[in-house]
Amino acid sequence: EAGVAQSPRYKIIEKRQSVAFWCNPISGHATLYWYQQILGQGPKLLIQFQNNGVVDDSQLPKDRFSAERLKGVDSTLKIQPAKLEDSAVYLCASSLLGSTSTDTQYFGPGTRLTVL
Amino acid sequence: QKEVEQNSGPLSVPEGAIASLNCTYSDRGSQSFFWYRQYSGKSPELIMSIYSNGDKEDGRFTAQLNKASQYVSLLIRDSQPSDSATYLCAVNSNTGGFKTIFGAGTRLFVKA
Numbered sequence: 224e225a226g227v228a229q230s231p232r233y234k235i236i237e238k239r240q241s242v243a244f245w246c247n248p249i250s251g252h253a254t255l256y257w258y259q260q261i262l263g264q265g266p267k268l269l270i271q272f273q274n275n276g277v278v279d280d281s282q283l284p285k286d287r288f289s290a291e292r293l294k295g296v297d298s299t300l301k302i303q304p305a306k307l308e309d310s311a312v313y314l315c316a317s318s319l320l321g322s323t324s325t326d327t328q329y330f331g332p333g334t335r336l337t338v339l
Numbered sequence: 340q341k342e343v344e345q346n347s348g349p350l351s352v353p354e355g356a357i358a359s360l361n362c363t364y365s366d367r368g369s370q371s372f373f374w375y376r377q378y379s380g381k382s383p384e385l386i387m388s389i390y391s392n393g394d395k396e397d398g399r400f401t402a403q404l405n406k407a408s409q410y411v412s413l414l415i416r417d418s419q420p421s422d423s424a425t426y427l428c429a430v431n432s433n434t435g436g437f438k439t440i441f442g443a444g445t446r447l448f449v450k451a
Contacts, residue, residue, distance in 0.1 A: 256439075264439035265343075265427050266383065271414055279438060325371050325390060325431075328439065330382040 225249065227331030228231045229315050236285065241303035247296070248317030254278070255292055256328060257300050258314040266314055286324075288303045310338045341401065342366060343430050352449050358415040360402055360445050362428030364407070370433040372411045378424045387413060394448035418449045 228247040236242050248255045254273050269288065272277040275295040283290070287306070291309035292298040304310055312328040312335050344363045352358045360374075371390050375383035389395045389402040389411065401414040411430075415422055425444040432438060 258441075263347075263443070265443045267441070271438075282368075309390075325388070325412060327385055327388065332382070333382050 227315055227317050227329055229313075229331040229334055231334055232332060233335050233337075235335075235339065236305055237339050238307055238308045239304040241301065242305055242336065243299055243301045243314075244313050246298045246300070246315030246331060248315070249329055250296075252319050252329075254315035254320065254326070255317040256318075257290055257298070258300075258316065260312045260333070262311070269300070272309050276309050304318055304339045305336075310336055312336070343428055343439075343442035345428050345445045348446040349448050350445055351448045351450060352418050352446055354418060354420060355420050356449075358418045358422065358449070359449055360383040360413040360415075360426050360447065362411045362413075362430075362442055363409055364411070364428075364430045364440075366405075366430070366432045366440075367407075367409065369406075369430045369432040372402070373431070374400075374402060374413045375427040375429060376422075376424045376442075377441075381428055381431060417445075418423045418432075420449050420451045423449050432444055 228333045237303045256271050269283045270280040270290045272292040275292050290300045306322045313334040314333045315331040316327045318326040342365050374387040375388050377383045387402040389404045399416045403412045418434045425446050427444045428442040
């Protein structure tokens, strides 16, 4: 079974530029998560989709971040314009259901973003 | 108060010893608890999950949960240098909507 795919793996941009990350979850997984992990910290949930609907985006900085999951499969996370503090690893995860507390999340390899 | 708290470490243990990692959480409505291992530069991978009070063993790993004390721990027996990583505690709660909260992680070093 293929895992969660993410691209690109690394990205370096200057502040005020825009950037987009792509994620393809495990086949059949209904729920997709985007996390931000700053060095030395645990992952912080940015947005959670169940199929193509948003379940939780309470920690997404909506003035600069946006995400979509068209057709309920792959997803794109965009930052526009980027700030220095956006430098982090952006992790995508998926789970089979997402609606139960016992659901296991599987993580992709992440995208390391550096904002100069 | 942080929702999920872990000692950042580093925790250093000799090879073959027992490593004990601890985690406390603030939401009494939390129902599921997970331990993830994260090697440097890699993504988190699930190693244990626990849902009810008591101990759960899987190979060299034992997770312990005490909901009354809002405390969950991970024991690693016969620690190996390959266990050196950051261990993340994650807590799932249905209070105010289903969500997963991660702790900041504890760095573990196993000395050969």
